[in-house]
Amino acid sequence: MKVLITGGAGFVGSHLAEAFLEKGDDVYIIDDLSTGAMENIQPFTEDERFKDRIFVHIDTIFNHDLMLELVGTCDVVFHLAAAVGVRYILENPLKSITINIQGTEKVLELCAKFKKKVLITSSSEVYGKHDHAPLVETDNIIYGPSSKFRWSYAASKLMDEFTAQAYYRTKGLQAIITRLFNTVGPRQTGAYGMVIPRFVSQALENKALTVYGDGRQSRTFTYVKDVVAALMALMAQDDAVGEVFNVGGTEEISIVELAEKIVKATGSTSTIELIPYEEAFEKDFEDMQRRVPGIEKIKALIGFEPKTSLDDIIRQVVEYTKKKRA
Ligand code: UDP
Numbered sequence: 298m299k300v301l302i303t304g305g306a307g308f309v310g311s312h313l314a315e316a317f318l319e320k321g322d323d324v325y326i327i328d329d330l331s332t333g334a335m336e337n338i339q340p341f342t343e344d345e346r347f348k349d350r351i352f353v354h355i356d357t358i359f360n361h362d363l364m365l366e367l368v369g370t371c372d373v374v375f376h377l378a379a380a381v382g383v384r385y386i387l388e389n390p391l392k393s394i395t396i397n398i399q400g401t402e403k404v405l406e407l408c409a410k411f412k413k414k415v416l417i418t419s420s421s422e423v424y425g426k427h428d429h430a431p432l433v434e435t436d437n438i439i440y441g442p443s444s445k446f447r448w449s450y451a452a453s454k455l456m457d458e459f460t461a462q463a464y465y466r467t468k469g470l471q472a473i474i475t476r477l478f479n480t481v482g483p484r485q486t487g488a489y490g491m492v493i494p495r496f497v498s499q500a501l502e503n504k505a506l507t508v509y510g511d512g513r514q515s516r517t518f519t520y521v522k523d524v525v526a527a528l529m530a531l532m533a534q535d536d537a538v539g540e541v542f543n544v545g546g547t548e549e550i551s552i553v554e555l556a557e558k559i560v561k562a563t564g565s566t567s568t569i570e571l572i573p574y575e576e577a578f579e580k581d582f583e584d585m586q587r588r589v590p591g592i593e594k595i596k597a598l599i600g601f602e603p604k605t606s607l608d609d610i611i612r613q614v615v616e617y618t619k620k621k622r623a
Contacts, residue, residue, distance in 0.1 A: 323352070374416070402460055
């Protein structure tokens with residue numbers, strides 16, 4: 298099978314590429330390296346087992362001629378190219394909306410034209426300001442006002458979901474929508490705000506861990522390889538078409554407890570510093586207090602179960618970070 302991965306040099310994309318290469322498929326990657334990195338996929342292009350089956354294009358998904366060729370060539374498309382992370386969205390407001398809305402529409406349009414099955418990655422952000430748990434796919438959504446720019450990310454991802462549904466309804470596009478909840482693991486960078494790589498780097502440098510707010514906000518973290526297995530299984534399942542699925546873990550932890558766990562796991566002498574949101578982001582910044590997915594739907598369809606514990610995830614990230622710094 299020929300698999301196209303937009304954003305294939307990114308954190309999740311590179312793990313997805315690796316899994317398909319391991320499986321024996323041909324992998325086509327398009328990535329503009331805005332947040333992705335060549336070092337994430339370089340080892341595959343040099344690996345004797347993979348190098349004849351990986352085709353890398355460092356380019357934008359707005360290159361229409363190239364995308365025509367790639368979508369036309371491949372059997373299935375995973376659309377992961379996106380602006381991701383609250384910090385990145387706040388620092389690149391226009392670019393983020395353009396890539397997330399217009400970029401996704403372009404990909405969907407081409408997939409409809411060539412009748413290719415496509416999986417898009419939306420986000421747990423779409424749920425907005427809930428603090429109940431678990432969040433299920435049919436829940437209502439609640440956003441803050443448009444003056445609080447973080448909600449643009451949720452709104453853009455929600456618009457992607459509507460656009461995919463519209464192509465499915467009107468053009469018969471075989472589209473699958475996934476909402477990823479705090480996916481973590483090796484190759485994730487802390488440069489765009491993601492908490493685990495940031496805390497691990499801070500702990501390894503014996504610097505204070507920067508916990509935002511009072512640290513009582515909570516998350517569930519999912520290991521990237523568990524997420525990748527779920528995305529692949531959904532793509533292979535005809536009943537997934539036209540549907541929305543949460544993909545996430547169930548082990549809830551507050552951010553301050555996460556910081557304590559990482560200090561312990563690294564044997565660091567770091568302290569924990571509470572930083573007000575307005576210092577970390579901007580005035581009147583709103584965080585999501587709690588974010589726990591209901592995973593009954595994906596479990597029923599593909600038997601999804603997050604396998605990797607948070608302790609194991611942290612161990613993997615620590616090992617990766619140490620190796621990278623060596
Ligand atoms: N966070 C933090 N310190 C950091 C980075 C993030 O306390 O250095 C918090 C952030 O405010 C959020 C949680 O950790 O409550 C998860 O942040 P991340 O950016 O990883 O993902 P999000 O859940 O915001 O999409």
